[in-house]
Amino acid sequence: MRTGIATVCLSGTLKEKMQACAIAGFDGIEIFEQDLVTSPHSPEEVRKMAADLGLGLDLYQPFRDFDGVTPDLLKANLKRAEAKFNLMERLGMDTILVCSNVATATIDDDGLRAAQLAELAELAGAHGVKVAYEALAWGKYVDDYEHAYRLVEMVDHPNLGTCLDSFHILSRDWDTAPIEDINAEKIFFVQVADAPKLSMDVLSWSRHYRVFPGEGQFELAKFMGHVVRAGYTGPVSLEVFNDVFRQSDTERTAVDAMRSLIWLEEQSAQWLAGTSAAEGTEGAAASRRRYPMELATLPKVNEPAGFNFAEVKADDTAQLEKLLGQLGFGFEGRHRTKDVQLWTMGQARVIINEQAASHAEPAIAALGFDVDSPVIASARAQQLKAPVVARKVQADEEVFQGISAPDSTEIFLCQGSPDGTAAWTHEFGEGQEHASSAQNAVIDHVNLAQPWQHFDEAVLFYTSALALEPQPFAEVPSPSGLVRSQVMETSNGAIRLVLNLAPAQQAQTARKTYQEHIAFAVDDLVATAREARKRGLEFLQIPANYYEDLDARFDLEPGFLATLKELNLLYDRDANGEFLHFYTATVGSVFFEMVERRGNYDGYGAPNAPVRHAVQYDSLHRV
Amino acid sequence: MRTGIATVCLSGTLKEKMQACAIAGFDGIEIFEQDLVTSPHSPEEVRKMAADLGLGLDLYQPFRDFDGVTPDLLKANLKRAEAKFNLMERLGMDTILVCSNVATATIDDDGLRAAQLAELAELAGAHGVKVAYEALAWGKYVDDYEHAYRLVEMVDHPNLGTCLDSFHILSRDWDTAPIEDINAEKIFFVQVADAPKLSMDVLSWSRHYRVFPGEGQFELAKFMGHVVRAGYTGPVSLEVFNDVFRQSDTERTAVDAMRSLIWLEEQSAQWLAGTSAAEGTEGAAASRRRYPMELATLPKVNEPAGFNFAEVKADDTAQLEKLLGQLGFGFEGRHRTKDVQLWTMGQARVIINEQAASHAEPAIAALGFDVDSPVIASARAQQLKAPVVARKVQADEEVFQGISAPDSTEIFLCQGSPDGTAAWTHEFGEGQEHASSAQNAVIDHVNLAQPWQHFDEAVLFYTSALALEPQPFAEVPSPSGLVRSQVMETSNGAIRLVLNLAPAQQAQTARKTYQEHIAFAVDDLVATAREARKRGLEFLQIPANYYEDLDARFDLEPGFLATLKELNLLYDRDANGEFLHFYTATVGSVFFEMVERRGNYDGYGAPNAPVRHAVQYDSLHRV
Secondary structure, X not given: OEEEEEXXXXXXXXXXXXXXXXXXXXXXXXXXXXXXXXXOOOHHHHHHHHHHHOOEEEEEEEEOOOOOOOHHHHHHHHHHHHHHHHHHHHHOOOEEEEEOOOOXXXXXXXXXXXXXXXXXXXXXXXXXXXXXXXXXXXXXXXXXXXXXXXXXXXHOOOOXXXXXXXXXXXXXXXXXXXXXXOOHHHEEEEEEOEOOOOOEOHXXXXXXXXXXXXXXXXXXXXXXXXXXXXXXXXXXXXXXXXXXXXXXXXXXXXXXXXXXXXXXXXXXXXXXXXXXXXXXXXXXXXXXXXXXXXXXXXXXXXOOOEEEEEEEEOOXXXXXXXXXXXXXXXXXXXXXXXXXXXXXXXXXXXEEXXXXXXXXXXXXEEEEEEEOOHHHHHHHHHHOOOOEEOOOOOXXXXXXXXXXXXXXXXXXXXXXXXXXXXXXXXXXXXXXXXXOOOOOXXXXXXXXXXXXXXXXXXXXXXXXXXXXXXXXXXEEEEOOEEEEEEEXXXXXXXXXXXXXXXXXXXXXXXXXXXXXXXXXXXXXXXXXXXXXHHOOOOEOOOOHHXXXXXXXXXXXXXXXXXXHHHHOOEXXXXXXXXXXXXXXXXXXXXXXXXXXXXXXXXXOOHHHHHHHHHHHHXXXXXX | OEEEEEHHHXXXXXXXXXXXXXXXXXXXXXXXXXXXXXXXXXXXXXXXHHHHHOOEEEEEEEEOOOOOOOHHHHHHXXXXXXXXXXXXXXXXXXXXXXXXXXXXXXXXXXXXXXXXXXHHHHHHHHOOOEEEEEOOOOOOOXXXXXXXXXXXXXXXXXXXXXXXXXXXXXXXXXXXXXXXXXXXXXXXXXXXOEOOOOOEOHHHHHHHEOEOOOOOOOOHHHHHHHHHHHOOOOEEEEOOOEOOHHHOOHHHHHHHHXXXXXXXXXXXXXHHHHHHHHOOOXXXXXXXXXXXXXXXXXXXXXXXXXXXXXXXEOOOOHHHHHHHHHHOOEEEEEEOOOOEEEEEEOOEEEEEEOOOOOOOOOEEEEEEEEEXXXXXXXXXHHHOOOOEEOOOOOOOOOOOEEEEOOOOOEEEEEEOOOOOOOHHHHHEOOOOOOOOOOOOEEEEEEEEEOOHHHHHHHHHHHHHHHOOEEOOOEEEEEOOEEEEEEEEEOOOOOOEEEEEEOOXXXXXXXXXXXXEEEEEEEOXXXXXXXXXXXXXXXXXXXXXXXXXXXXXXXXXXXXXXXHHHHHOOEEEEEOOEEEEEEEEOOEOOEEEEEEEEEEOOOOOOHHHHHHHHHHHHHHHHHO
16 A cells, blocks of 8 residues: 655644654655645655655645636636646656635536536646646535546546545445445545544634544544545545644654554455455455555454553652552562562552652653564564664563653553463562452553643554554543543553543642552452551542432442542442442552442443542642 | 623632732623632631722622423432522622533423423522523523523512623624513623634633633623613623633733623623614613613724834844834934934834843834824723833923733833824934935834733734724644644724734743734835845845745736846735835844735735745744
8 A cells, every 4th residue: 555644744844744654654645735835845845854864745735626617717727727737747756736716716517517527627738747636525515426426427527536535424424335336447536534523614623623534433444445446546545624633743743643543454455355254255364455456464462361460660669669559559579670669459469660860750661561472573663663662681681672652651561361470570579479468450541641742643543553452532621621531441450551641730729630540359348458557548538418419310229329428539439330439649640549339330440530620739739 | 881891701819810900990791610629718707808909799600500301300409509699698699500410401391491490490589689691602402591591581580680791692693682682680690701703612612712702702792782771780790611711820810801891881781772763762871871871981093004113122232223224214313312323214204212121132012193182092002901010201301101901011102193203303314304315114013922811912012002903813834834824904094903823932942932023015126025135134044945926826927026036025915905015134033024915915925934934944044
């Protein structure tokens, strides 16, 4: 698959964008006119830069408001087009995008439109240019890809074809199956964009909220499957207008974009294989070979089996040790070669890393995921351009394959074991796993703060590299604004990550870091809380008003309510079960949560999150 | 008018919110349940805090999903309600908001709904509570205020009335005239919110994009006029869910909120006066007296007549002096008592203030507006809670009334003169106005960067205190993201302010301040540019590609195009006229623009703004 990207997806100057696209590994780019107009580089210089960078200049765009106009306007439009065709010759470009008319069309007549497009195609042909005509979702008379293609067929000129853009098609819920009926020679270009499903006017949606494939909710693999089955072999190019990407780091966004196409390629191949299998015709491998477009594959991974460990890091680790000890974790010893400690409670393993920078406050540094094969998972992640994390090991120690998530948390790919133990624990202490506290525990979920520039990138990262599934997006009120929350999890809930986008902090807040946490699940939360209290744990103090409201909402048994209140426990209930949990005080940017899931409760106590935020805010502001 | 605000409008804890509301001068508040639930203060403590602050506790809200349910659910709902009524007794509150059912209604039957609401009203009565029933715009069966009122009438219970919320009514484009037919005794509460007209689902629109009155596009004065004519005399309370306000400074947002109600009060009185006059019944003053609600008035101002001056400030002013001199400004002398200089070009006056902090880069510090009466305009601004700016004057010097705009620019209210001169210029140099350069000039517009937290506040500030009119909102692409742009101007264009919201700057940008500028209009821009070039002015360098595109778009006369290119001039044309302009290089965060308006061109060369941004970005990144 030939990969491409429109320069409008990225921040920076044309030169910066081109360099970033080359570094990210794109085959070609679409030049968005404004990027050229505002560039100090001449068309000839741009052509040379592209050649030097090994980037194809695959599409010049957009040419607007051409068809369905009066004769006078047609004349002006053809003159305007000729200027662009001359420019394209200097750039060495041969394809231009012409959008269906939005602003100046006054005549709704397919015959006239075809005649005008034929004139344009003829002029284009004289300059060696091909015109890719695209139906915009908000085109005045032509807003549907099948209509655009009918016009192309009517004109039947070698220099006129169509451009298919997934946004304009999927935002309108058009059926994508008829793409297969399009003559592949007449598909001059394919643009892809994903988007969250928003109910707003399609123009605003398109101009601000498009995202890269895998970061939204469109069925892009299916769209691409139809394109492949039509026999198309040209560029598949990203055209993503996104307010955040436009102001983020150019190179990093380009890599995120490239990752999305690599992933889409795999998903498209899987969709094709699945469809062929369903049709009962051939096997997956054979079905791929039937189509002229070659779709690369990736090393396959299943979803992770669970958390292997979590790692926190600090310059002074005393507070972390104290908290874990009070929660019931046992100290299992120090690593034989590194300045790290192991603490466990049942199968919940926490590494305390003492190698932080001087004065660094406690923070979550790394997570271990149990996977079938660390080597294969790492290979997949690297093909998806995940940055590799190097970790020194001695010769006889377990080698951890690590990658860096978009928020810089290190994700280590570990060899899981059927009994939930981890071989590497032998590198700690006496070389054997110790009996820990009375209660068993596992890591239930981890809550990570995401930088606002990398929220969508994180969704694609965990989806593509680690086979987690995004859950419906939520928003939680806090005293300093709405916290946007995206859960990524495995189908069985063995891995649950909560990605939170914190509001911009108020200027007067002394400590600005958004708090992150690790939650552990136990069988008997009340007992755990009582023991922790005996050990002197500082619980997050829940206001009395909360328990009154809880009682009004759930009509709880008075003794149970009194226990919740006594121990600062929070409570939630849904049709599937119940959820009890409590939070510790915060050290640095980290706190811990203990949870008990009763029945098949599958949530995170979302109705209680505002209480937690308010109390944490209050305690920060009292400092 | 009794003023109120819901605590959900503001950031912070309940206590912080209450204090901010008292400081801003609200009569009462609505307690949003979540703020109480998450508060460490008991209901009794909250009651005492409110009493100490002189704040009424006017509404407890929301009580959701009550009506149209099965008998089992009704029983649970009544129990839930009773808990809240008990809580309200402890808070000393007597009115609760009950929203039309969204989630749990299963029976669409007005008879049943009325019967259930009657049970609720009876229970409320036993606790001395009044129920204000409100139709949510997205209510499952009840989504229309007239429907909600019909139910209130059916029940006919002294403890059941309705709550009118401008958002739920105006977002659905319901006619507001029938409000006058509602029995005023049955209107238990009125909530007001404004909003920009967005085409998106009404729930998302409501939860994220509401703004304070005067910051959006709803016809709120008309809404309030109908409410007043209905005979309502209770609280008029803001309920504004806004993502930005929720994370902004609590006290400042409360003041912005209060300003919006003061302004709305005046606008409502004017609407009533206008309507009465149109009906030919009575004069404005008499019409106000007819209604039981008293509406306060403000000192009246007309729109400003023009810019009196602009002031720039720096520690080292050499670069500013050089730029102004090269543009053709003449140095008129230093002030006799202050460290400021006066530079003029015709009627364009620029003050260079040398009193900036050490190492402060050049920046726009103040603007003078010509008004009919500085004293009246200042009085109005102060009643609208604009912060007063103090400026020292000697006994015989002109006293400037100054206020501080939301972005901290100081706005001085000056006495205009019919011939465009300014009396205070005699305080400079030889005590007389000097003949300046050959060309006349005026300040055409000023472009100011707005902090993201105060963009809406700025719109209301200039609308309410200075009688400017907001124009349609625009967005301009730049290499570091979209720049959001709001023009505020007088009807004749004598004052034009462009409020720009810059994208979050890329971390790698060395100089992060968004650039602001002052534009001067001259009669012959080509001559001005030639003279400036002779004086060695550093023009912003416009790329050659721009002129090729310009030619393709406008088909310009070759000699004219060559002149534009030679002098780095930008060009725009619309149906009304033409626009020529050029920019200087930037010093500190300031640059200057010279413009020539031909015919009735009324814009700002918006198609050229991306070119300006790109070239400025490029020069910053080359530094």
